[in-house]
Amino acid sequence: MSNDIQNTEPLKRLLLDSFLLDSREAFHIARTTISSQNGLVYHCHNYAELFWIKQGAGIHVINGAEVPLQPGSLFMIRPSDMHTFKLGKPGMNMVITNIAFRKENLDFFRKRYFPGSDSFFWSNKKIPFTCQLAPGQLNEVSALADRLIGQPRDFLHLDFIMLHIFRLITSLRSEYLHIPHWLAYALENYNSPERFKRGTEEFVALAGRSPDHINRTLKKFLKQTLTETVNKARLRFASQQLIMTNSPIKTICYDCGFDNVPYFHRVFKKHYGITPLEYQKRNHKIF
Amino acid sequence: MSNDIQNTEPLKRLLLDSFLLDSREAFHIARTTISSQNGLVYHCHNYAELFWIKQGAGIHVINGAEVPLQPGSLFMIRPSDMHTFKLGKPGMNMVITNIAFRKENLDFFRKRYFPGSDSFFWSNKKIPFTCQLAPGQLNEVSALADRLIGQPRDFLHLDFIMLHIFRLITSLRSEYLHIPHWLAYALENYNSPERFKRGTEEFVALAGRSPDHINRTLKKFLKQTLTETVNKARLRFASQQLIMTNSPIKTICYDCGFDNVPYFHRVFKKHYGITPLEYQKRNHKIF
Numbered sequence: 001m002s003n004d005i006q007n008t009e010p011l012k013r014l015l016l017d018s019f020l021l022d023s024r025e026a027f028h029i030a031r032t033t034i035s036s037q038n039g040l041v042y043h044c045h046n047y048a049e050l051f052w053i054k055q056g057a058g059i060h061v062i063n064g065a066e067v068p069l070q071p072g073s074l075f076m077i078r079p080s081d082m083h084t085f086k087l088g089k090p091g092m093n094m095v096i097t098n099i100a101f102r103k104e105n106l107d108f109f110r111k112r113y114f115p116g117s118d119s120f121f122w123s124n125k126k127i128p129f130t131c132q133l134a135p136g137q138l139n140e141v142s143a144l145a146d147r148l149i150g151q152p153r154d155f156l157h158l159d160f161i162m163l164h165i166f167r168l169i170t171s172l173r174s175e176y177l178h179i180p181h182w183l184a185y186a187l188e189n190y191n192s193p194e195r196f197k198r199g200t201e202e203f204v205a206l207a208g209r210s211p212d213h214i215n216r217t218l219k220k221f222l223k224q225t226l227t228e229t230v231n232k233a234r235l236r237f238a239s240q241q242l243i244m245t246n247s248p249i250k251t252i253c254y255d256c257g258f259d260n261v262p263y264f265h266r267v268f269k270k271h272y273g274i275t276p277l278e279y280q281k282r283n284h285k286i287f
Numbered sequence: 288m289s290n291d292i293q294n295t296e297p298l299k300r301l302l303l304d305s306f307l308l309d310s311r312e313a314f315h316i317a318r319t320t321i322s323s324q325n326g327l328v329y330h331c332h333n334y335a336e337l338f339w340i341k342q343g344a345g346i347h348v349i350n351g352a353e354v355p356l357q358p359g360s361l362f363m364i365r366p367s368d369m370h371t372f373k374l375g376k377p378g379m380n381m382v383i384t385n386i387a388f389r390k391e392n393l394d395f396f397r398k399r400y401f402p403g404s405d406s407f408f409w410s411n412k413k414i415p416f417t418c419q420l421a422p423g424q425l426n427e428v429s430a431l432a433d434r435l436i437g438q439p440r441d442f443l444h445l446d447f448i449m450l451h452i453f454r455l456i457t458s459l460r461s462e463y464l465h466i467p468h469w470l471a472y473a474l475e476n477y478n479s480p481e482r483f484k485r486g487t488e489e490f491v492a493l494a495g496r497s498p499d500h501i502n503r504t505l506k507k508f509l510k511q512t513l514t515e516t517v518n519k520a521r522l523r524f525a526s527q528q529l530i531m532t533n534s535p536i537k538t539i540c541y542d543c544g545f546d547n548v549p550y551f552h553r554v555f556k557k558h559y560g561i562t563p564l565e566y567q568k569r570n571h572k573i574f
Contacts, residue, residue, distance in 0.1 A: 031532050113443045156400045156457070160450045167438075167447050245318050 011082060016047035016100055025153040027101040029145060029161075034058065034085055034094045042084045048106050048121055049077040050165065051098035052133065054142055058094040059086040063126055069094065072133040074141075074165075076121045079103045081128050097145050101158055113166065120166070134181045136189070137168050179221040182207050183214070190233050196257030200230050234258065235271050242280040249276050298369060303334035303387055312440040314388040316432060316448075321345065321372055321381045329371045335393050335408055336364040337452065338385035339420065341429055345381040346373040350413055356381065359420040361428075361452075363408045366390045368415050384432050388445055400453065407453070421468045423476070424455050466508040469494050470501070477520050483544030487517050521545065522558050529567040536563050 019028040031054070034040070042061065052074040060067045060075065062083040069085075077083065087094060106121045114120065120129050133141065144164055151157050186206035189195070195202045200211070203226065207214050215226050222229065234256040241252045250261055253276075258264040268276050306315040318341070321327070329348065339361040347354045347362065349370040356372075364370065374381060393408045401407065407416045420428060431451055438444050473493035476482070482489045487498070490513065494501050502513050509516065521543040528539045537548055540563075545551040555563050 029531065033533055112446075113441070151454075154400070156450060156454060159399075159446065160454050163443060163447045163450060167443060170443070244316070246320055 012041050012043040014043050014045045014047075016045070016102060019100060020153075026105075026155045027099055027153055027158040029097070029099045029148055029153070031095065031097045031145065034087060034096060037087065040084050040086070042082060044082045045077070045079050045100070046103070047100050048079060048103050049098055049100045050162070051075055051077070051096050052138070052141060054095040054097055054138065056092060056094035057088045058092070059088065061086060062128065065127060067127065067130065070132075072135065072138045074131050074133055074169075076123075076129040078121055078123075078128055097142065099145075099158075099161065101162075105158070105162075109162065109166075113163075120169075131169055132181070133168070134185050134188075136185060141165060141168065180217060182209060183217055183221070186214075187229070187233075190230070191237060193237075193255040193257070196230075196234050196237065196255070199257060200226050203230055203233075231267060232271075235268060238264070238268060238276065239272065239279060242276055249280070252276070299328050299330040301330050301332045301334075303332070303389060306387060307440075313392075313442045314386055314440055314445040316384070316386045316435055316440070318382065318384045318432065321374060321383060324374065327371050327373070329369060331369045332364070332366050332387070333390070334387050335366060335390050336385055336387045337449070338362055338364070338383050339425070339428060341382040341384055341425065343379055343381035344375045345379070346375065348373060349415065352414060354414065354417065357419075359422065359425045361418050361420055361456075363410075363416040365408055365410075365415055384429065386432075386445075386448065388449075392445070396449065396453075400450075407456075418456055419468070420455070421472050421475070423472060428452060428455065467504060469496060470504055470508070473501075474516070474520075477517070478524060480524075480542040480544070483517075483521050483524065483542070486544060487513050490517055518554060519558075522555060525551070525555060525563065526559065526566060529563055536567070539563070 016028065017023075034056075053069045053071055055071055057071075058069045060069050060073075060083060062075075063081060066086075068088075085094065085096070110117055110122055114122070118124060123129050141164070144161055148157055148161055186203055189206055190203050195206075198205075204211050204214060209217075211226060218224055218226060218229055224232070238252050238256045241247055241255065242249075245252075247255070249264075253261050253264040256264070258267070265275055268279070272279060303315065304310075321343075340356045340358055342358055344358075345356045347356050347360075347370060349362075350368060353373075355375075372381065372383070397404055397409055401409070405411060410416050428451070431448055435444055435448055473490055476493055477490050482493075485492075491498050491501060496504075498513060505511055505513060505516055511519070525539050525543045528534055528542065529536075532539075534542070536551075540548050540551040543551070545554070552562055555566070559566060
């Protein structure tokens with residue numbers, strides 16, 4: 001296999017209309033297993049494209065550079081990007097899901113959701129936006145794509161999956177983006193009364209690492225201990241419950257895994273500057 | 288409790304800004320347990336509102352009419368609608384989740400997703416749009432609202448939940464809207480190889496009714512037998528797999544629960560007018 005596939009083949013420009021069955025379709029979605037180099041050509045597009053790797057491994061040849069692909073790799077391809085794929089080793093497959101849509105939608109997405117953004121599809125960098133989905137996120141996105149099969153390919157369904165993906169990516173707080181996946185996973189999922197009740201042990205179980213290793217990694221990336229991390233998650237949940245529900249403060253206290261109400265008050269006030277009751281009163285009910 | 292609550296209390300106009308913490312917030316979301324008439328007043332809004340009942344029962348007093356509410360009841364309230372709630376029986380609670388957002392978003396939603404629609408928020412009828420969520424849908428919407436807690440209240444998250452709800456409602460094919468919930472549930476969920484492999488028995492299990500009762504109900508509402516219903520679901524799945532994946536036709540045939548390929552070909556061609564291979568060829572790959 002040649003290493004400079006991009007130089008030996010003519011540049012092809014793919015047109016979205018050739019994938020759409022009908023001019024009313026707003027997007028194309030497909031899942032493809034790449035098992036040989038046949039049919040892979042270096043190309044650009046007249047449309048925007050998002051793809052992720054569901055299984056297997058390979059190489060993304062993009063604007064002359066080579067970026068390794070593994071399960072969970074996600075790319076947002078701008079119309080001007082030139083790219084193709086290479087398989088890693090002979091006999092190795094790669095399962096790619098991609099979504100293609102008219103570039104006009106990019107202006108719409110930026111205006112409504114990311115005003116002034118120079119990230120995602122609006123990055124000016126040589127290599128387009130890429131990120132690594134955690135295993136749970138990869139499953140979520142793949143399940144979503146499965147659900148889209150057979151649904152109308154209209155703007156409702158395009159935006160449905162795109163917002164889901166944008167949300168998934170932006171909900172990784174920026175500080176999470178460079179931390180190990182096992183830790184991001186634990187931080188994302190340590191979020192329910194059942195988990196809080198099992199205390200730090202539950203966080204350790206979610207992380208799947210030793211408490212020492214977790215503490216060292218938390219200090220390195222988030223400058224906080226395991227206990228502080230767990231308390232922060234509990235307080236965040238408490239503040240959300242105070243805003244979103246009308247559960248009594250006592251219930252919220254126990255749901256967050258705090259053993260007694262005065263201690264909960266003290267920790268809450270230390271963190272938010274006001275008591276839980278004051279925090280709750282600031283919220284208006286809709287009725 | 289007076290039956291003409293709407294005549295004895297002054298009409299109050301609620302303002303969205305009084306619920307938003309900050310002018311950058313695009314919406315308000317809250318879950319409230321109504322356990323007494325205290326604080327319930329007949330009101331209109333300067334905003335659009337969507338609500339659904341998670342638990343309990345009561346009455347929706349809306350534009351002078353009374354509509355019973357039960358778990359899964361969902362309403363789309365226009366700014367001009369006047370409404371309030373009444374509890375069914377003394378001691379009975381009602382858990383309501385509602386989402387409020389600026390009415391300008393309604394123009395946006397209509398233009399992009401439902402051009403020319405006179406349904407949903409754009410209905411001109413006296414009673415605003417309402418529908419009954421099936422139990423699975425109610426759980427899905429409620430879980431989604433839970434996930435929104437603590438997320439930024441921006442357009443990304445407003446549209447995220449609204450598109451989810453619009454999609455859920457429109458994915459009920461119009462013919463499903465008046466059929467019994469247990470049947471809608473079975474039709475929606477009979478959609479995977481695991482289920483197809485267990486044949487009509489699996490459909491019966493999903494429906495939770497006797498085969499005779501299912502057959503009678505299917506004939507009444509959809510003019511088809513249980514076997515026809517099951518085959519239709521299998522063929523729909525097959526057509527989606529042919530478009531969305533590059534699985535061999537043989538695999539798709541077995542995944543759909545058909546025992547042999549020639550029979551699958553025959554049934555497919557009878558339904559779609561072309562063979563599975565022709566159907567697959569009409570689909571273009573993205574690469």
